[in-house]
Amino acid sequence: MTDRDRLGTVSAFFRERPRLRTLAIAGPPSAILVVFFALPLVAMLVVSFQTGQIGGAWTLENYLGFIGSETYLTVVWRTLLLSAQVTAIVAAIGYALAYSIVRFSRRTTLLLLLVILPFWTSYIIRMYAWINILQSGGVLDSILGLVGLPAVGLLYTETAVRIGFTYVWLPLAVLPFYASLSSLDPDLIEASKDLGAGPIRTFVSVTLPLTATGVITGLVLVFIPTFGSFITPRLLGGTNNIMIGMVIENQFKSAFNWPFGAAIGMVITAVVVVLLVLATRFGGDLLGGGGEPS
Amino acid sequence: MNGRRTIAGAIERFVHAHAARLAGVVTIAVLAFLWLPIGVLVFMSFADGGVLSFPPDQLTLRWYRVFLENEAARGAIVTTLTISVPSTILTVTLATMTAYAVDRYGFRGRGILQLLSTLPIVVPLVVTGVALVLFVDGTLGLPDYLSVVLAHVIRTIPFATLVILPTFVRFDRRLEEASKDLGADELATFRQVTLPNVFPGVVAGGLLAFTLSFNEFVYTYFVKGSGDPTLPVYIWNQIRYNVTPEVNVISVVFLVVAVTLVLVAVSLTRVELLTER
């Protein structure tokens, strides 16, 4: 039998068994995703009810201890607040940029590339750049000194953390904003102006409602990773700016109380899921009705 | 429709007249914000006096030489490659299978497969990282190397799928029909007609997956116990405990590699990356 014949019989074999064929193609990726993504999350749920280490006695202590602790709840609250602030800043800047590129630029692809490229460099490296800039006597302080202004030594402040997050997520947020805006028929904006609405009224009445889906996507894409982040607050915020992600990391790398860390992780996931559901269900209406085609 | 002599009217008229200029300012300002820090890194990699003195007294290639001679750094690069290359191959294969299945077949788990393949982007990295350690390391007890490779696969599959799926969707099925009409069976058609046509998208997905994997920190940080660190973990350690200008050099090297790979990926798909018009 030649190779061709062998392959031919393979084709015939699967042709007669469409379900087996689907299984052969969709099966492996599904299996990997289930075993190495879904199941681990389930495992985390299970471990969160154990005491001290994997396989310990069943308990609710991890959750109770966490929810009952004012310290930890404060950390969660502050994390929520900071994430919300960062999301708002990134959304505003990102949308403005996407709008400028879609409506006013001629070299759109080049500009988009320039925006996206930084995203494909290492997160750590991008943080390191800002350490260079924000540290006492670093680039920012040196430049301020040159123009006669006092040094600010922004490193290890909450502002530094905010700058870091904005820097990291801005390119990512621009993508859904751009996608949404570029599918908007420009004639609609002209029609609105023709009917008497100035550019600002047009933006509120036409552009924003019709790009609502993109806006929501962008907000979600920024808020969720910010909420769980530990690298940026550790590198740029030092010990004064604790975010909940740092607490989890700490439990796994230093304190070695894995079940407790798992419980916190589950709490975070719950918060994220709730916010996601709220956003997708009500966000569109808040922005004026997402009548966006597809 | 009649001339409005109000403040609102004046603002609208102002914006209308200067819209293009405002857009230009926004674009330049944001791009500067995004690229100046990178410029600083590149600049500082040539700095003689070390990280703390800006502006540097002298410029030098010294740190590049140090980097090239640094065994630990070189070891980290090798480690990263031994993880990223296999994981990328695996990711691309799985993503292509996912894209094919989702595009062509209707089956009961289709929605779930789609959901699962994009979810890793949404779940906070720290949560998934922790979960992976618990299950893959703690419960399954797989060797470190395998755990890390699989972690990278999970991390990169959503992005690869996001790029490869549209390529399949856009592919004209009539080409396959013509091929079968001319006598080629399913496998032969796939090999000779489908694959060559979706190949650019597949390669682009692969390049993006590789770039992500090469830069991947969080999962690796959790899953990899001890032993040789990958480059991002190595940098993390350097930054936390022992800052040298050498880190700047590594950053620049990273940047060049990442930028090149992304540019190649982009030119292959004619920039229809994640933003379909």
Added chain:
Amino acid sequence: MSLLRVRGLTKRFGDLLAVDDVDFDVADGEFVSILGPSGSGKSTVLRMVAGFETPTDGEIGLNGEPVVGTPPFERDVNMVFQDLALFPHLTVAENIGYGLKQAGVPADERRDRAERMLEMVRLDGYDDRMPDELSGGEQQRVALARALVNEPALVLFDEPLSSLDRKLRQHMQSELQRLQAETETTFLYVTHDQEVALAVSDRLVVLDDGAIQQIGTVEALYEDPQSRFVADFIGDVNSIPARITDATDDTVIVDVGSGRVSIPRSVADNVAIDTSVDVCVRPFRIRVGPADDTGAEQSETDEPTADGGDRDRATDAGIGERFTTTGTVQSRSYQGSDSLYEIATDEWGRLTAEVRSNAYEPGERVAVAWDASDVHVFARSADGHTGSRGDDA
């Protein structure tokens, strides 16, 4: 004083001169169409009147006020867009009421006026539907209602009917005329389709290459075109190259290669002796008859002739008052009431004739004739591009 007054309107895009020194007026209550081929600049003119482009030069006056520099949201002008541009996230009633809302009209009044407008365009009860639920024709009418409800001084149309099928388009044409009469609004309509323009307009402005070719009523442009372009663009025309050999006060003699013909001055003014010209004739003016076996042409006409005498080209040295030749039928197209014949003539290339009779078959030899008084003569400019009859440029 006219409602819209355009003077010296010019628009340059870099090196490209899209609109070249355009002048025209639109009177209150008129339905004027700007007609021209693609790239003629007609859309650019419209967009400048609407306020979406700024002229490089020239003035635009609306009701006596200059409007260049006024943004579109402050002009008393509304436009119906080519792709209609209905807001997909608003209902039909909200779409129609949009302009009223911007003008500060309260909600109840908006609703009433929108309802009345929907009745007028025969879409009663459509208030709460969404644009994507409507058919093409219904969407057209909503777009129209949205513009008309604001009672603007001028309504602009950017080829809105081009995407409709023929029957629907004809229906919409008469709807447009009805609505214009009922609302007493002034319409400025831009199109490349002469059928539409001829059907609905009071006057036409014909543009080519950014410049005005001719302005006038439909009859004037059809009966008395000033250039070969207009003659060809409005209706169809056959064209024969010729040379002026002689000219008197009443007549002009042209040499058409196979002989000379005397043409009344009235259809050939301002052409000079010894110049190259195009002699143009409309297809329906051409008569077709059977060719004689002996080769002598015969006229089939029963119509009374101008001078009743022997008008055959029998006198060789003489100058006739008809154009005659023979040819072979290439194709026949049955149009219902008439038939269109493509005839390859022996002397003058291909001609198209429109006749009542369906009798002639492809391949048949026929005789072809038309009167000299039925032609239009246009000068040719030096580069071969046919200019206008009254050569001022």
